[in-house]
Ligand SMILES: Cc1ncc(C[n+]2csc(CCOP(=O)(O)OP(=O)(O)O)c2C)c(N)n1
């Protein structure tokens with residue numbers, strides 16, 4: 001197999017993943033709002049209609065419940081639909097379909113009906129967007145049994161995880177951090193990356209573990225960089241997938257350092273960070289030198305652009321939490 | 330078809346009163362009313378173009394302009410009484426401003442200061458809504474409550490052609506019909522939902538035909554003809570007020586510019602398609618008609634232009650003002666009384682800020 005290298009943004013990597021999946025499997029179809037000739041408002045589907053034709057990548061009427069509901073039916077009948085919700089908050093009209101059908105079909109039919117479909121969601125904030133364009137909605141999905149929930153943090157992972165999501169037998173909610181769409185990296189093809197359900201260590205460190213996914217991974221890495229200059233070595237775990245959750249990698253990491261901070265952009269209360277903190281505490285209690293800390297968005301509706309910087313967990317807030325991890329003992 | 334169901338169907342073609350050459354037919358509204366409309370239209374166009382310019386200057390994040398759709402914007406508000414409610418979308422800043430909202434406050438959303446910058450109760454203008462069609466059931470609720478409370482209120486519920494595909498559009502029409510709520514559903518069919526043309530939204534003969542399935546009379550009107558809009562919308566409001574239940578009006582117009590400044594319309598439509606619509610411009614048309622009537626004198630034109638300039642200056646001054654956002658606002662309006670957790674989070678921000686300003 002020939003190995004090639006390409007410097008791609010996350011948006012381009014996602015586009016390449018769709019292109020490769022569609023080329024390999026005629027059952028893969030892509031549809032949603034403005035994903036046809038326009039190529040999606042973030043250009044993730046750029047050129048797909050031109051390359052594969054209108055039956056493979058197409059615009060639908062403007063109705064998210066209809067989009068997801070139709071995908072359910074197409075998945076029931078031999079296809080692998082990938083649908084795009086234009087923005088995080090515009091997926092809510094489809095909530096009924098996602099929660100009552102996408103998540104439950106497999107269970108209701110004792111495994112006879114599987115829904116190999118992907119719901120792509122440009123998600124989270126940090127782009128100065130106005131209301132309804134910056135929601136961190138992962139907790140709704142993660143709390144719904146039957147949905148796999150994935151959030152890449154790098155272009156290579158965006159490619160690998162989207163390919164894995166399309167091939168998965170179960171429905172996947174695929175959360176694409178908008179603020180990382182334009183981040184670039186050199187990708188080696190074919191991409192070799194672990195599948196859905198596996199976390200990776202993004203940075204080694206012995207003093208404390210930062211646990212993050214999607215949009216908060218770069219924040220954690222930056223915090224670790226600053227901490228290193230101050231003489232503290234922070235390890236960074238990138239979850240990649242929220243459901244299934246990789247207890248093994250996360251707990252091994254935390255046991256090695258004895259201290260942990262979870263960093264998410266979404267509101268803290270009853271959020272994914274709470275789940276992670278609870279799991280780590282239950283499993284690693286005897287190794288912990290301090291309670292697991294959470295650095296999250298506040299428990300408020302996502303604020304307007306001029307106040308956004310207060311809401312986003314930044315390096316300082318992460319390092320403040322690290323400072324709190326009872327170092328003096 | 331029974332006469333009763335025929336009554337629910339729209340005209341075969343959109344109602345037109347003043348053609349693009351300024352020639353009139355039918356029972357055109359009086360000169361004074363139309364002259365007032367022309368003044369509002371002149372200001373509307375100026376505000377649209379000023380807001381567009383302010384995006385390029387970085388004062389607004391984006392602006393979904395109603396350039397070319399100003400007649401719909403002005404008419405939607407002009408046919409309402411002060412006590413009536415308007416439910417605008419993100420594209421209906423001008424309609425909100427004709428209803429009385431300060432455009433500077435209406436654009437607070439896109440300036441990034443706060444989501445809804447105006448008090449909805451002051452001019453009976455609901456917060457402009459971005460999640461498509463979700464405001465329509467609210468409009469029905471306001472109208473139904475008004476009926477239960479014995480108020481004479483009519484509600485103007487605005488929506489785009491794309492929005493008619495959402496489930497909430499259909500649920501709102503059905504609720505309004507079942508409860509005979511005094512709502513006028515006003516669809517501005519500008520032929521596009523971002524890049525998606527109308528043909529991808531509906532296979533119906535027109536959007537106004539959607540009324541009959543719910544038992545709502547539908548009518549369609551030339552959306553660039555101020556006289557026809559005032560007449561059709563005015564009749565719809567009068568019928569709703571008289572207790573005849575909800576009404577559906579589709580205005581056929583065109584989105585002259587890209588969806589917002591962030592959009593690139595060349596990716597999905599030809600300039601050749603846009604050109605004929607320039608000739609159907611609502612302002613040119615009304616100006617030609619009123620000039621022909623002899624009521625639009627150079628003095629009146631000068632006055633309109635001066636008023637439009639005043640409005641543009643006000644918008645510029647307002648949007649050029651940098652308000653220092655107060656971080657307490659983050660926590661102040663989540664609940665009537667902030668929870669203990671929110672008070673903790675506010676304290677954390679205050680602590681961070683105090684450390685930031687502390688001398689190093
Ligand atoms: C529920 C929902 N889905 C998607 C969007 C994203 N979006 C914003 S405007 C728009 C097009 C709307 O078209 P139309 O209703 O015709 O109104 P217009 O913009 O032409 O005035 C889309 C898809 C949204 N705001 N809400």
Ligand SMILES: [Mg+2]
Nearest residue numbers: 489490521522
């Ligand atoms: Mg439209």
